[in-house]
Amino acid sequence: MTLFRRLLDDRAFLAGAVIAGVMVLVALFAPLLTALAGQDPTTFHPELLDSARGGVPLHGITADHWLGVEPGTGRDLFARVVYGARVSLGVAVSALALQLLIGVGIGVAAGLGGRYTDAVLSRLTDLTLAFPLLVLAIALLAIVPQSWPRPALLAVVIALLGWGGTARIARGETLSLKTRDYVSAARVSGAGTLLVARREILPGLAAPVLTYAALILPSNMITEAGLSFLGVGVRPPTPSWGQMLSSATTWFRADPMYVFVPGALLFVTLLAFVLVANGVRRVVDPRQREVLR
């Protein structure tokens, strides 16, 4: 109750939440929105391009094309960024779900397990945390067959390589929670490890893990955009902001709008999610140690 009240008092959080909410809605209702605009993200409009000048759009923003069209193809930019939101958010959210699943599972197992289990799992966590995952992600994404569904694959790769932070937090919390006397009390009463994990530990993990999760979401979005930017992420014609930015680099001067639209959207969305995460973190635990890295 009061948490909620405090969140609502935080103006930065509110702004972030509103924008993030709008983006989520945009992603959810992408087909509807583009239909409203009378466009779709894949139809080419060669007639709107100046082929002699490399395919730059002939017009900027028009009544038909609310943000103009993509150079080189003439596809509707508005439709593409709207659908891009789907990929960006979809990949980030599914990766997040997987990360939490893996991270909490491993973290709790390490925290509750014996010395040996803990040592092995902790080392593993440290390794994934320390290793420059972009390197492995690129290698991994480059060698899986192209026919595999890309967004799903991206989510899995991001999750597989990025559960370390969650695991560490979950383990740390578990270690601290398990020394709490109420856990001892449950065990004195005869509760087994699984029951203890479910009833006493997991609810306690919710706050710190979710606070952290709020932070990984934008970070996942950045990873997705980065991988797509490098050309190992989402493939055309599926639109993704990172990939649009990547193609936009060749249109720097000829069509700045093309750089600006996905870039600004990505930035604003990320900022919104970071603001939300920050607000949540401040409210849930004002003195929590810095988890942002």
Add this chain to the structure above:
Amino acid sequence: MTLLSVRDLRIGFGNTQAVDGLSFDLEAGGALGIVGESGSGKSATALALLGLHGEARIEGSIDFDGLELTGASEDQLRAIRGAGIAMVFQEPLTALSPFHRVGDQIAEVYRLHTGATRKAARERAVEVLRQVHIADPERRARAYPHEFSGGMRQRALIAMALACNPRLIVADEPTTALDVTVQAQILDLLDEVRTATGAALLLISHDLGVVAGSTDDVIVMRRGAVVEAGATDQVLVTPRAAYTKDLLAAVPKPSPARVIQGGPLLRVSGVSKRFRKFTAVDDVTLDVREGETLGIVGESGAGKTTLSRMMVGLIPPDRGSITLAGADIARRRGRSVQMVFQDPMSSLNPRRTVGESIADPLRLIGEPAPRVKIEALLVRVGLAPSHYDSYPHQLSGGMRQRVGIARALAPSPRLIVCDEPVSSLDVTTQAQVLALLEDIRLERELTMVFVTHDLAVLRQIADRVVVMHDGAVAEVGDVAAVYDQPQHAYTKELLAAIPVADPIEARRRRALRRVELAGAGLSGSGLAGAGLAGTGLAGTGLDGAGLDPEPLGATQPE
């Protein structure tokens, strides 16, 4: 001559008025005690003397040696700090900078106020360390705080206070974090320092026993105001204010002895437990007889908690066996043994309702809908049935401990192990909870193991007592026998160190300790019988391991 004169001091933080019209005087060279329960504004007052409050509203007057401190400039205050008024803080663990050597920290203060050379400052640091009885001060001055034990750190803080020959030493709960024996040493040291340097002492504590032997005058505070003030002898012996009387009454008193007929219910034989290289419990053998209350007492780190957790099967022993009515305890958990924990805050899951927490053990033994039963239990421990749906944070410390007791009682155990169940409670609440436990024990004919570091509490509640020292059993016996004729040197030391609220008795004990210390110092070898000098420093863990942070993992810290 009046050194410090506080008039109508008011300190407010936002909506709370921490100190509300406090006035007192302190003579040069005198000793004034301030007692009061937690939150009564003691620390706030102490910090105000040095102008250390950041965001507080401070009104009234603090006159130190002719200088008005409430309106003083930052420069004036800085000159006073350390040189005029020196503070000894409550938490020796954190009050010293972990990054600097102890000697350097003291020298820094000295140089700052006297402008002495580096060398002179270092020498002064060694000198004051010697003055507070740190052995081998030259070497110890080069140590980091984490290489010191708690007692030594507190000594170092006192040394720092002495460095600039202040006229007033303010000690804010200087012994709260320390063991009884160490506490006695520190109090003795403060007393010694006061006579040696002529500095006045403002001693703050919530424990009547602490101020009783060390101060000439005392003020009793409650909610930011003085309830009673006067000479220590008079206030603590013939209190006038009702609140002071309550405080004194809450001090535990011995209860009449009982005769226990029961046979051994819980048998602990040859049990040891090691953590890495450290032996926490060392070959302990003892019986808990059916129907008795067995007290376990000992200093911090003596292994009390480890032993009690082994008794309920939470920690498996490395060696030896623990049986409950003949069966291995590891298999008899749940129904027959329960535990009450020290910290009422952490012993309840903050995310579950009180009733749910109590219901767990019942569900585990097959009671599907135990609400009615639990409400009855809640009433029995002095709560309302409606508390079933409360969350722990909505309850006070005492209420939470009642819930803890209710949970332990729920599955109708035969044995309850209580690990310091009242240590974190206020004196008055402590008395109520103890009474509740005693009532319930009688009513249910429970067997109880009661772990505490507080000898006075044990004397009131236990039938027999086990004194633990360094993981081993030093002495076992009936309460009266152990308290009146302690056999083991360590038990004697422990008993001698108990602070008593009676000022005259307190001073008599201090004198006794002095004589023994002097005797030990003279003879060079500790008298085995008195043993104070020999074990005194050892008890502080002079050479024990200090803070030992986690080894760094591959990527720590974040």
Add this chain to the structure above:
Amino acid sequence: MTGYLLRRVGGAIVVLLGLSIIVYALFYLAPKDPAILTCGKGCTPDRLADVRAAMGLDASPPAQYWEFLRGLFLGRDFPAGPDVRHCPAPCLGYSFETDQPVTKLLADRLPVSASLAIGAEILSLAVGIGAGLLSGLRRFRILDRIVNGLILAGYAVPVFLVGLFLLLLFCVRLQWLPFPTYVPFTTDPAAWAENLILPWIALAVIQSAAYARLTRAGVQESLAEDHVRTARAYGIPEGRIVRTRALRGALVPLVTLTAIDLAAIMASAVLTETMFGLPGVGQLLVGAVNQIDLPVVVGVTLLTGFLVVVANAVADLLYAAVDPRVQLR
């Protein structure tokens, strides 16, 4: 100390071996054949088989891995026409693509990535600590807000977005700077810095946010600690408290992070290097992955892994150096 180092080295070797096995396995599982690329257009199956044999790809994967391991510790020889090519001890193999020893390729690229990482790190530390300190000490309220905003923004911008923006602004619009091309420091230090300044800024925008946040939190936390109160109670001036105590407390996590970040930037500079066209290790990797140049991929992975492991050990040592409470075990 010695025991600690020995254990670290042992652990590192195990980690690196594991890593190399994983990468090897990944690439063998992938249905790709580097010989096809090498053989070129119009390659017949017979010719392909010959080329594959010449590249040493006809042996079984375990045998190849074993050869690789031997090469790593003992060096190895490669058939190369009339002569034999010797690849001395830490031999990571020959790049299929460029016909050069991987070690040489890495040695060529490392200065670029190192220039990028070290410069960016210095810049981010300077900016991050400065901003964090000013806002942590709450000297200027406005500044605190600005830093706060920047910290948040720093978390929200991906490096390529910053890079894109910087290129657009400085190279295209204002034309103050040339499009970055790498000039070795030894050739022309001024040109080296001029060409790297944009990548540095791009990385620092993000990195310094983390440092600012850490410094600020560290300073604020340290200032709230009991021993700082003690220092104040003994009249120690505020400036001195900040210098010797608060900064010191903030330094502990910073120092550790710096060492690790340095390795991490170097290893994950893929985006920055691609963005700015710098011929560093990251770019080498992207190229090698696309060309299925296994020895290079393994080499880069091992190098980055090695750097990370070393950085972690260094971080531990530094940690022990700045915080006397820490003992290495």
Add this chain to the structure above:
Amino acid sequence: ACQGGGDTGTTTTAFDPATCQGGTLSVLNQGGITHLDPARLYTSGGGNIPSLLFRTLTTRNRLEGEAGTKPAPDLATDLGTPSDGAKTWKYTLRDDIFFEDGTPITSADVKYGIERSFAPELPGGAPYLRDWLVDAAAYPGPYKAPDGLRSIETPDTKTIIFKLSKPEGDFPFLATATQFAPVPKAKDKGADYEAHPVSSGPYMVEKYEPKKTLTLVRNPHWSKAADTLRYACPDRIEVTSGLDAAVINQRLTSGAGQDANAVTTDAVVGPEQLAQLGSGSELDKRVARGEFPSTTYLAFNTKKAPFDNPKVREALSYAINRTSVVNALGGSAVAGPSTTFLPPQKALGYQAYDYFPAGDNGDPAKAKEVLAAAGLTNLTIELAHENDDSEGIGPKVAAAIQDAFKQAGVTVTLNAIDTATYRDVTGKPATQPGLSLATWGADWPSGGPFLIPIFDGRQIITAGGNFNQSQYNDPAVNAEIDAIQALTDPAEAQARWGALDAKLGKLALVLPLTHEKDVYLYGKNVKNAVPDGWRGTYDLARISVK
């Protein structure tokens, strides 16, 4: 100095090779020179940079337009003497040719150079020699078989004779390849030879770091008199590779400092520069426009449904929107719509035809009609393409095609295949997808190498490396190919190749999309940057920065 006076624009008339000497030419490239070994290079006409180092038996005639599409003698005194119905080719070497160390070049050096290219340790070169020379397919190179190839004879130090297994009128074109460059056996270090290949051309290697830099300086033993085709104007040539195309073009445009003396051999201008290329602009004077004969097309696997149905192929030929494809490739400056398989160049024998006329933007209605007539509705097909756009058959083009077919009611699912394995998958009939994107470029400007691999039924290689993706095998066509190949008169051959292409076009075995156009910028000080007719780009051997 250049005689052009104040005019910085280049005019061939004003250019005098005699006074062009001096200066340093910078070459800014994207792709690295991965190999500098003449055995491992795969070039058309000897390549741009390689032909600065390596002289070959013949070389391209470095002239603008049609004249430039012919071979010219280089090391040899003439274009070769065919006999035995073009199955034997004999060459005589010039007298005044030397390696960079002053040793005279002999026919044995040329033979050894060719033999090296057979070694599996030195892969990468073009496959023709293995196919054409008698008994050469199984030859494992001089390291394993030091006796050498018997089908190359060197009766004396100046004469070299090639024995071919069938008539090849195009042999003088093939002899322009770097495999025909001489290699002194004594200096051969196998795979390490490329660290410093021994030069026979006007420049030699001073410094070479693969994929990064190559510095060339004058070869003192090369003489202008002995090589009239190469002007070799700059004293020094510095190649930097691994640059971004946008960066290269930006640098060429602004031309600051040494960049004024810069050119590129592989960075076609991008949209940034195209936008500034308004006619009469300063930049417009600094572009070279040419056409390298290359076609991007859709390959049908006629053994796979539904592409075994000619109506489907026809319908798709109507549906295609070539404007979209052109735009996807970078606009009309770099690609032109093609309805023929042969690119529009006389040297190849180009004859215009358009059997499925639909305009540049396609005629989806007509396509629908054709499909409906054939009883096919709701067709769903899969299109294979490379996973990056570097070769021009990547996702961008695929998406354009997908959209065009969608207009005709055909649903296209995209199948991205790794660039690295793309040829492997599409080159094996067993794994070849029904529809795939492909490009085909000329190894030399003649119809033969353009049409034979694609339509000769005997070239269907089931084990892999197949280019005849339609898997079309018509004995009549095969016979016609053989007949044209035996012709040694290019003009006669051209006409017949063109006719063959037109005949095949009716069958819609492939769906031609675009042909390549090249627009290269060059620096402010660069002169005589004239695209040659063979390769569509300027020739480094004739550029001056003076």
